[in-house]
Amino acid sequence: MTENPFFQPSTLDYELPPFAEIREEHYLPAYERGMAEQLAEIAAITADLSLPTFENTLVALERSGELLRRVDVVFRNQSSSDTTDLLDEVEAKVSPLLAAHHDAIHLDRALFARIEALYGSRTELGLDPESLRLLERRYTGFERSGARLGGAEQARLRELNAELAALGTTFQQNVNAETRANALVLDSAEELAGLSEGAIAGAAENARVLGHEGAYVLSLKNTSGQPELAQLTDRSVRERLLAASLGRGIEANGPIAIRMAGLRAERAALLGYPSHAAYVVADETAGTVEAVSALLARLVGPAVANARREAAELAAAAAADGIGEIAAHDWAYYSEKVRQSSFQVDAAVLRPYFELERVLRDGVFFAANLAYGLSFTERPDMTAHHPDARVFEVFEEDGTALGLFIGDFHARASKRGGAWMDSLVEQSALTGQRPVVLNNLNIPLPAPGEPVLMSWDEVRTLFHEFGHALHGLFSDVRYPLFSGTSVPRDFVEFPSQVNEMWMVRPEVLANYARHHETGEPLPAGLVERMTAAEGFGQGFRTVEYLAATLLDWAWHTVPQGEEIADAEEFESRALAAAGVGVDAIPPRYRTAYFQHVFSSGYSAAYYAYIWSEVLDADTVQWFEGNERPVRESGELFRRELLARGFSRDPLESFRAVVGRAPETEPLLARRGLL
């Protein structure tokens, strides 16, 4: 039997994980050995009889857990982008083990005593700024993980963390199961009127695969809104589709959400915070619950007013169909009508101009060349995690190799929804590793031999995710803790959102948006009309986002001991109290399928997207308004911000680029909220 490929560092270029050798059965043993190895490494640190030094404690801690890191990054990507039943089982087994492992390190009194001693004399150690920050961040991290608590409190903390980890996994698996179970089954093609022929054929094929031969099945996406709602002409079908989406999971996940909110409130109280939200934001750039609440409160009124104005326009369009009042299941449908009649934009007309290969090379890569001087060479000789994923080597302007970029652009049944970036190898001067980053998207695969034609939103997502990739690729730090995208959640979306600006930048757009058959550029005025049409939907989009954010906020500002009887009732009261209870606009995610906050790391942090957008809008204005050549602005943004990762205060990095603290006005202007 061959040795588990995770047990040794990869010998491939850039230490790319040896995907060709990795089998499902390698993960669990690698996790087990990885955790055991790290605990042994920690034990060696604390057994050291010499006085604690920065080297023998902090640096040793940074170097520890290499095997665990190797397996964890590969597993997390694999279980998200190409999962199997076995991987789901491994995930369910491993997540409480990882929570316990985290506790074993952070509640290790001997280890914390060494860190605390060093922290107490930090100004006398003669550390360089990044090393000093490592000491401070580690100290804070241990403190926030309960290192100072007494024995009984630590025991309770371990219980809370273990139960929360297990509940998070159950919540996620319930969402997956209910999302599949609530797919809408339709008997006749007439009910699908309005959808394209391809989409109807897809629904028939979907039905066949799911055992409903002869019927049509519309599978559900993550969000409350479903893309077909914009096209289905039969109002009752729209109503059923939305109801199927909104009704997912409440029986199974409502009680879990209540339990998790209670446990999180208890944990926050244990750690000395009035609520889970207060605990979370204390370590984010926002800092306080009040700062977040103030921004959200400032946005709600104008956003709801915009949405009501949009509703009036939709109602005018719907009146022709004899509909008096716009319901939630009508919104997307009549938005599309208004978009077509008022702005002469038909989303389908754009697709032939957005062919994936062209958008990638002549758009995304081209922009990275303009701003940063990068170039890209595909490496078909290197094996990624799936046959559809492609590996590119990234080079600096002077030809120096920088790292690897892996693009896994296509949807598949085994991939979770949405789009995201992962780091497979994190840059660090300490370990000598160079970055290997990965983007996952969900662009449907076309029929064999057909080109991949993308929607406007998919193009934006490609630029967005590549912004995260650049953050990882440009990382230039010493310690892994600070590498690339390891910044606060309310900062991490900022660089990726900034990268979206290249999509419509004239010189970039002209370079990539060409008809895939004729090579013709986009018809004059189309992009301007599209941008204007997007402005029209801002009211709806802002309200549905804010509703989800305020829902997350409500669940996590609950003080310890407050009983919640019913999740749905809590949800509707919270939305009404926050002023975002607009009947026709459901939150982007309802409680029962809000995976960001109940099963991935965004509890009390869904606000991060709009918080980051403040920085984004401000920075885009700086990019467009300053006198420097683009290449110079890009270089400044790279050196002072992207390259720094979390090795200094992110807001200091922002100031180093823009020259002042962030301002909110550019965001308000962009979202039509002034």
Ligand SMILES: [Zn+2]
């Ligand atoms: Zn993002």
